[in-house]
Amino acid sequence: MSLKHALLGFLNYESLTGYQLKQFFDESIRNFWNASLSQIYPTLNQMKEEGLLTMEVKYQDSSPNAKIYHITDQGRAELQRWLAEPIEPQPYRSAFLIKIFFGANIDKEQIIIQLKQRLQLAEQELENRRQISEKLFQKFSTENGLNRKALFWSLTVDFGIKNEETTVAWCKEAIQRLEALQ
Amino acid sequence: MSLKHALLGFLNYESLTGYQLKQFFDESIRNFWNASLSQIYPTLNQMKEEGLLTMEVKYQDSSPNAKIYHITDQGRAELQRWLAEPIEPQPYRSAFLIKIFFGANIDKEQIIIQLKQRLQLAEQELENRRQISEKLFQKFSTENGLNRKALFWSLTVDFGIKNEETTVAWCKEAIQRLEALQ
DNA sequence: TATAACATGTAAGCAGTTACATGATTGG
DNA sequence: CCAATCATGTAACTGCTTACATGTTATA
Numbered sequence: 344m345s346l347k348h349a350l351l352g353f354l355n356y357e358s359l360t361g362y363q364l365k366q367f368f369d370e371s372i373r374n375f376w377n378a379s380l381s382q383i384y385p386t387l388n389q390m391k392e393e394g395l396l397t398m399e400v401k402y403q404d405s406s407p408n409a410k411i412y413h414i415t416d417q418g419r420a421e422l423q424r425w426l427a428e429p430i431e432p433q434p435y436r437s438a439f440l441i442k443i444f445f446g447a448n449i450d451k452e453q454i455i456i457q458l459k460q461r462l463q464l465a466e467q468e469l470e471n472r473r474q475i476s477e478k479l480f481q482k483f484s485t486e487n488g489l490n491r492k493a494l495f496w497s498l499t500v501d502f503g504i505k506n507e508e509t510t511v512a513w514c515k516e517a518i519q520r521l522e523a524l525q
Numbered sequence: 526m527s528l529k530h531a532l533l534g535f536l537n538y539e540s541l542t543g544y545q546l547k548q549f550f551d552e553s554i555r556n557f558w559n560a561s562l563s564q565i566y567p568t569l570n571q572m573k574e575e576g577l578l579t580m581e582v583k584y585q586d587s588s589p590n591a592k593i594y595h596i597t598d599q600g601r602a603e604l605q606r607w608l609a610e611p612i613e614p615q616p617y618r619s620a621f622l623i624k625i626f627f628g629a630n631i632d633k634e635q636i637i638i639q640l641k642q643r644l645q646l647a648e649q650e651l652e653n654r655r656q657i658s659e660k661l662f663q664k665f666s667t668e669n670g671l672n673r674k675a676l677f678w679s680l681t682v683d684f685g686i687k688n689e690e691t692t693v694a695w696c697k698e699a700i701q702r703l704e705a706l707q
Numbered sequence: 708t709a710t711a712a713c714a715t716g717t718a719a720g721c722a723g724t725t726a727c728a729t730g731a732t733t734g735g
Numbered sequence: 736c737c738a739a740t741c742a743t744g745t746a747a748c749t750g751c752t753t754a755c756a757t758g759t760t761a762t763a
Contacts, residue, residue, distance in 0.1 A: 344721085344722070345618075345620040345623055346722080346723090348620075348623060348627075349623050349627075352623070352626070352627035352630065355627075355630060360741095360742075360743095361742080361743075361744095362740095362741065362742055362743080371626070372622070372623060372626055374617070375617055375618060375619040375622040375623070376618055376619065376620075376622070376623055377616055377618075378723085379723080379724070379725085380742090380743080380744085381723090381724080381725085381726095381743095381744075381745080382722080382723060382724080384742095384743060384744055384745095385744080385745085388744095403741090403742095407730070407731060407732090407741060407742040407743075408742075408743090409741085409742060409743090410742085410743080422627070422630060423630065423631060425624075426624055426627060426628070426630060426631045426635065426636075427631055427635045429638075429639065429642060430620070430621050430624070430639060430642060430643060432646060433618075433619065433620060433621070434559055435556070435557055436527075436557060436558055436559075436615075437557040437558065437615065438527040438530075438558075438612070438615060439612050439615070440554070440557040440558070440681045440684060441527055441530060441531050441534070441554060441557070441558055442607075442608055442612070443677055443680050443681050443684075444534070444553070444554055444557075444677060444678060444681050445530075445531075445534035445537075445604070445608060445677070446608070446677040446680075447673050447674045447676075447677050448534065448537060448604060448605065448608060449605060449608045449609055453608065453609045454608075454677075457611065457612060460611060460612060461612060464614060487707075491629050491706070492629045494629075494702065494703075494706065495625055495626055495627070495628040495629050495636075496626060498625050498628075498699050498702070499622045499625050499626050501695065501698070501699075502622060502625075502695050505691045505694065505695050506688070506691055508691075509687045509688055509690075509691045512687065513683065513684050513687050516683070517680050517683075520676065520680070521676075524673070524676065525669075526749085526750075528750080528751090542713095542714075542715095543714080543715075543716095544712095544713065544714055544715080560751085561751080561752070561753090562714090562715080562716085563715095563716075563717080563751095563752080563753085563754095564750080564751060564752080566714095566715060566716055566717095567716080567717085570716095585713090585714095589713060589714040589715075589758070589759060589760090590714075590715090591713085591714060591715090592714085592715080
């Protein structure tokens with residue numbers, strides 16, 4: 344389960360609560376792995392049972408009690424193992440491509456409308472990720488380029504940018520090909 | 526559920542058994558939506574209950590009895606409705622990008638190995654999809670280009686090709702950037 | 708003689724979503 | 736006074752995967 348390893352990844356940098364982990368997800372890896380609090384909390388509990396984490400209750404005056412999770416040696420070992428393990432290819436699924444595939448069943452104008460929506464979405468996402476990329480460089484640039492951590496982060500952002508660019512290009516071409524259809 | 530609509534899409538062209546539908550999946554949309562027989566059979570049953578399909582048993586001498594499914598008017602209406610309905614963006618998930626994101630936790634060589642594996646996979650897929658594309662053109666080209674159905678099919682194949690190309694380019698760049706790291 | 712192709716399913720489990728539940732503190 | 740932020744969960748449901756179950760016919 345990748346969620347577990349993502350949690351281990353963050354907790355290997357610093358000890359955090361479930362709530363904080365959710366914030367880290369939202370600020371960094373949301374674009375390629377999102378998780379809800381209602382999934383994070385039970386997963387952390389389970390990981391504690393498995394010996395990957397330990398938990399410490401922090402009593403707070405000005406806010407509710409919080410459970411801080413710490414990674415264990417076993418957890419660190421599991422993270423390393425997973426990172427080095429060869430990838431198992433994930434099946435790709437796209438409901439949108441099913442629509443395109445069966446597009447001959449409806450008016451081409453209706454498909455064009457959907458392609459234009461998809462294009463707009465991709466353009467927004469592209470702009471969004473370009474901004475993330477720029478912030479990353481502003482924050483973590485050193486005289487020899489990005490620092491080690493930020494280099495890896497920027498690779499994932501670059502992947503997103505390249506993919507959105509591809510989607511934009513494909514949508515535009517698809518719209519043209521359909522408009523050329525008599 | 527997209528699976529239902531994919532099944533409706535195929536059954537709108539011709540009546541088929543669950544087994545045949547699986548073959549259609551494997552031959553056409555597998556690259557962006559796969560389904561197992563153990564998911565297809567119960568889904569067809571459910572769709573029959575919902576009035577989207579009717580079922581007819583075909584007794585065969587030379588092979589087991591088969592259940593042929595026919596789309597109903599209600600099924601056709603549902604397919605049209607779904608095709609015209611605006612898309613709800615699907616969350617993208619990539620365990621591989623999580624590994625890259627946390628790549629600073631292990632030796633860069635280990636990440637490079639994984640990137641090279643990913644690159645090889647993408648190159649294979651790219652070759653594969655280019656062949657599919659060529660076959661499509663050989664089979665369905667007319668004097669004004671592809672016929673209507675095949676045009677939509679080719680759009681989905683093109684999407685795959687463009688994406689694999691992007692992945693190939695990104696992997697190569699990522700490997701270079703990591704190798705340049707001292 | 709075995710295995711691939713034809714043909715249909717059930718049952719258990721997993722990962723993730725959505726809805727529901729509780730309650731304090733801070734800022735507009 | 737209301738909404739947002741902080742903080743933790745449970746329960747039901749959905750879609751999909753994996754393992755199991757059954758049986759015939761054609762082909763190598």
